[in-house]
Amino acid sequence: NAGVTQTPKFQVLKTGQSMTLQCAQDMNHEYMSWYRQDPGMGLRLIHYSVGAGITDQGEVPNGYNVSRSTTEDFPLRLLSAAPSQTSVYFCASSYRGAGELFFGEGSRLTVL
């Protein structure tokens, strides 16, 4: 099993550009979530999903959109990138919301 796969691993954007961070899991987990991690800070929840077709906002949702059309995929969309969105983004999945989280390796985004 691949676990949780994130692409791309690195991305540089210009202010105002849009892009999608991809996240896929092959463990048939119902719960998936996106976090951002800024230098020296903890993980902050952006959006999460408890199953296909169901998404909800986390702690820092502004500037990000998500959708969950399948159990396996949970893409994160940046609508109009801003320098404040420069961060490392982690996707995670678990069997259920309070279960053990399995994280991807991260996507490092720089917005110029």
Next chain:
Amino acid sequence: KNQVEQSPQSLIILEGKNCTLQCNYTVSPFSNLRWYKQDTGRGPVSLTIMTFSENTKSNGRYTATLDADTKQSSLHITASQLSDSASYICVVSEVSNAGKSTFGDGTTLTVKP
């Protein structure tokens, strides 16, 4: 507001020594508490998961304790190795609210030879 506070923020120890990391939380209603290890440039990996009824759980040289009454947990690392250098993150989940998790900011451990 649910909070998870970890201490110390950073710690430097010599190889072979023991150390203890602390986690205090206010999350309610409590479901479980997990400790994760995050190596530099990698995603976090689970070390232990503890529920309300569990006081102690070990995973090799890692031993986690939980006091649900005082809402405190600790992670004890025995006979540290250079590979233990990482950030250790305490995560507490709620019973309700889709099992929403609250993350601590982590303790950065550096093990020196």
